[in-house]
Amino acid sequence: MGALFPTLTDATNKATYFDSRAKGMYVTLAYQKKGTAYQPYVRYDNFNPNTDAAGLYYNRYTAGLNYYINNNNKLTVEYEKIKDGANPTVKNFYGAQYQVSF
Amino acid sequence: MTASLSACRLFIWAAALLVVLALPAMSEPAPPPTAASLPTPVKWTVNGYVQARISDTTGDHKPLVFDAKRLYITFRVDVDQHISAGALVSGSPVNPFNILEAYGEYRFNQDFKARAGEYRLPFGYELPLSSSRLITLERSQVVTAFLYKNFNFERGAYVYYAPPKLPYNISLGVVDGIPVDYATSSSSQSAKNVVARAGYNVPGGQIGISAYAGKGPQAQLLQRTGYDVETTFSDFTLLSEGIIGRGRVIPHSDRCDQ
Numbered sequence: 001m002g003a004l005f006p007t008l009t010d011a012t013n014k015a016t017y018f019d020s021r022a023k024g025m026y027v028t029l030a031y032q033k034k035g036t037a038y039q040p041y042v043r044y045d046n047f048n049p050n051t052d053a054a055g056l057y058y059n060r061y062t063a064g065l066n067y068y069i070n071n072n073n074k075l076t077v078e079y080e081k082i083k084d085g086a087n088p089t090v091k092n093f094y095g096a097q098y099q100v101s102f
Numbered sequence: 103m104t105a106s107l108s109a110c111r112l113f114i115w116a117a118a119l120l121v122v123l124a125l126p127a128m129s130e131p132a133p134p135p136t137a138a139s140l141p142t143p144v145k146w147t148v149n150g151y152v153q154a155r156i157s158d159t160t161g162d163h164k165p166l167v168f169d170a171k172r173l174y175i176t177f178r179v180d181v182d183q184h185i186s187a188g189a190l191v192s193g194s195p196v197n198p199f200n201i202l203e204a205y206g207e208y209r210f211n212q213d214f215k216a217r218a219g220e221y222r223l224p225f226g227y228e229l230p231l232s233s234s235r236l237i238t239l240e241r242s243q244v245v246t247a248f249l250y251k252n253f254n255f256e257r258g259a260y261v262y263y264a265p266p267k268l269p270y271n272i273s274l275g276v277v278d279g280i281p282v283d284y285a286t287s288s289s290s291q292s293a294k295n296v297v298a299r300a301g302y303n304v305p306g307g308q309i310g311i312s313a314y315a316g317k318g319p320q321a322q323l324l325q326r327t328g329y330d331v332e333t334t335f336s337d338f339t340l341l342s343e344g345i346i347g348r349g350r351v352i353p354h355s356d357r358c359d360q
Contacts, residue, residue, distance in 0.1 A: 096157070
């Protein structure tokens with residue numbers, strides 16, 4: 001993978017960045033009927049970290065549900081299916097989150 | 103005679119004093135103070151949210167992970183109708199205390215305001231949005247890789263023009279190119295990068311185009327150009343954003359749940 005990406009190693013932040021051309025986009029569609037607290041949603045998300053190299057892609061398909069308990073409390077459950085051309089071992093993801101605002 | 107003269111003088115003085123004291127009451131009543139004539143009281147606002155999450159990845163044979171993800175608190179003070187200041191403080195198990203935003207703002211009129219300090223970049227839809235308002239659990243990969251884990255909060259100044267009677271708005275800023283969580287002591291340069299966004303109102307949101315150009319902390323060339331759409335139709339909400347660019351792109355295996 002290192003040969004494909006001109007990399008910049010940031011020793012201070014202990015991170016590696018790619019000095020490459022890249023592109024990506026996402027589309028999210030959510031539905032919430034007026035007066036209801038439930039909001040199902042789907043998202044398609046893709047990213048290519050180096051458009052000069054072939055075979056690299058990162059596609060993520062997300063489906064989830066928001067439950068707005070009231071103005072200050074929200075519960076979210078979500079599942080993500082991930083297809084990573086550069087790293088096929090990446091696993092799919094699911095989770096739930098509770099949020100309290102004040 | 104002398105006594106009656108003195109009594110007369112005393113009477114005249116007393117009458118004059120009464121007239122003077124009674125003058126305000128005899129004049130027209132003063133109009134009640136209007137809201138515009140009163141000094142605007144200093145207004146303090148504190149908001150925030152806390153998130154807790156339980157998550158897992160399929161097939162890794164590990165137990166569910168529970169995270170107290172973060173606590174975000176925003177402070178804002180409106181000194182008067184022109185002058186404001188704000189701060190955003192975050193806390194998480196990884197980074198217990200972090201000041202993400204600290205800025206001063208001057209509102210010239212309803213159309214035009216300027217901000218200086220450390221603030222979230224006005225680029226696209228998702229980046230300026232608090233994670234508490236995201237529909238999804240995590241930000242998109244393209245925003246994460248190009249912006250959020252790179253150039254999310256920076257120091258600089260920008261102006262924002264949004265006339266209420268017109269359907270568009272424009273942001274234009276100059277920033278230093280150093281992410282706020284970057285160790286500036288090791289940075290070899292502090293650039294003057296440019297960030298701009300133009301938005302047009304549509305039902306339920308805006309469509310916009312954004313650009314960012316300059317140099318990164320290691321003097322590499324940075325370019326980002328993007329579009330963003332937020333709109334509603336019937337009971338549906340549609341969000342979309344796309345970015346192309348180059349320089350300092352993070353690996354796509356890095357997730358961003360902020």
